[in-house]
Amino acid sequence: MTALLIRNGHLVDPSAGIDAPKDILLKDGRVAEIAGPNKLKAINGTEVLDATGLTVAPGLIDIHVHLREPGQSHKETIATGTAAAAAGGFTAVAAMPNTYPVNDTAEVTRWMQSPERGAHVRVYPIAAATRGSKGETINDFAALKSAGAVAVTDDGHPILKDGTMRETLAAAARVGLSVIQHAEDTRMTQGACMNLGPTSFKLGLRGMPSEAESSLVERDIRLVTELRDARSHLHVAHTSTAAAVAAVRKARRNGLRVTCEVAPHHFLLTEEHVGMYSTNAKMNPPLRSAADRDAMIEGILDGVVDAIATDHAPHATHEKEVEFENAPNGITGLETALGLCLRWLHKEWKLPLGRVLSLLSAQPAALLGLKGRGTLAVGSFADVVIFDPKAEWIYRARKTRSKAHNSPFDGWTMQGKVRWTISEGRIAHTGL
């Protein structure tokens, strides 16, 4: 493998506390050396990237994506989804198990990581917690872990039954896996397709109450409390309500291993963005009230939110061009996450750049225990994103690398343009 020298860039590595001009040498897929500007010499065969004026940071990590393979390759494939990831600056993604078949076996978990899938960046499968994600029978977590699964979840569905969730938390803790909960008490959301409130009433759509999320988060925290000795790790996926963030904040104060992620659409958009039935504003959990949106921003700024995750959920155009209540849930997110985080969290709401990048790399890596990722410490994986922090650009969904175009951020101004994404020492994306 050739060596790669990144010169004249400004290195921001929050996990190492570095925020300074540095050159980096990558060799054999690992970070080989970091030194002050012009201290590293390019030997024969070393490719040099000139990062003058650019920010060099650990490759981004998205712990919540849907790559649709196996089974729904008309929406996305592992190859196209990871191409979009690379274009967005991501060098690792964790893929949810709601595929066809559901990823509830070591066989599917291995299949997803096979080189034949043509992944552009590292894919970490997250396996189903229960057989077929039906919420009844717990899977063999030890086997799934040894096949490469980094967590378990029934995402798309909740693990609803108290007994099943308790057993899942205990069994996952025994093998050192995190449990990711899609917190939705589906008994309260039958037939609903957006947030319950004045907007859903006005649009004549059945609504999901915010309590459907928060009550399940509270139930799960109760279970983690009961299982305190097991040291279970509960991670709340796509947190969208003020009450759920408050519950996580309280659990953390009580010393529990409870973490949460927030998607860019939940800290930027509200139910008003549904407009006149825009299906690109339909996802689950739904866009919530302005107060909930503000609580997501507050949770990010005060540190209770551990990660930004996109919940990248590609769908074919014809699947979204239907009546709002019949449209599938979800939007794409891999290519817009960095641009939105820099534009809003950093520029508008003044979250320091290091903290923004930490939420997109070091913290999600730590959360799922992804060793050697989310940092540029010498010896770690040569996963790097190099971006122009000043560049503003307009996102055009039709130019995406994803198979899908279902983004509510089409036409939005982004801050920070990815110039190179390097995955394990290999250039996975070159931006203009």
Add this chain to the structure above:
Amino acid sequence: MTSAVTAAPVRRPIQPPPIPTSPFPYNKGSLLSVQDLTLEAVSHLLARASALQNMDPVVRDRILQKRRLALLFYESSTRTRTSFELAAKSLGADTTLISNLSSSIEKGESLKDTGLTLRALGAEAIILRHNSSGAPWLLEESTRLPVLNAGDGMHEHPTQALLDLRTILAHVRPGVETVTADTLAGVTITIAGDILHSRVARSNMLLLPRLGARVLLCGPPQLLPEMATGAGPGIGIERDFDAALRASQVVMMLRIQAERLAGMQLDLAEYKASYQLTGQRLATQAPTAVVLHPGPIIRGLELTAGVADGAQSAILEQVTNGVAIRMAVVERALTQAGTNGARA
């Protein structure tokens, strides 16, 4: 497990991302929502309804001679479908009815493809009744034709609100056709019954307050959530039906929409005791109020037969007004048609 680096002081967002303005309607002839109509446009429709109603049928027949309208109905309908059809035919237009039960919709054809097919067949406007809220917006965006919303799910039924307005004006402001922001000042209209599932209620509560009326919603919490008042200004809730009646000059009764209850359990005996409009209730609480009902009425449930057929009932006037209003709306669709240049 990392948690926060250091907790920074929380800053409220000064400027959240803006909410984009709606690109609808794409076609100037469309009537998707009562909210798309200015009061001038409402006045114009009311005036044209009267003019067309009074016109020599032979002259009227030439207004839209041989123009083509499609009626696309995904739900059953008596009044709305027939009155749209009669209205279009009175203006000389050709109409064709496509229903979900006898078309390729049964074979799985999407609303978008059905709309594009109708356009290719020569339809110049589509009148849509659909069981999903928002379907007319999808159809308009897909076809860019004038789309007339003949009722979408639990959302809106704009021509019903216009014909209700025409009926209300005839009783409380006779002779008035030009409406302004205070035309209905001092008038209280109670809408009673299954508000939650009613598109008629939504269109009326969004239109009538713009003319200065106060709308009182009345019903049990299951069928009338508190958040209903958030739909717009001038909307209040009065759970006590007798108190609502005493305050009102107009009372609009609604049917319980059994087909949309989605498993909700209602005690009908209790419902009738609290919310049924009986002759006695009407005589004691609102002896001069006008009684409206968009139909279909269920005699003996939301109102008694005596009230439906009684002197205060304007239910059949509403039906007649439906034809007049729909003539005006169909005329507007085909004479103002054209995509909004800036938005197309």
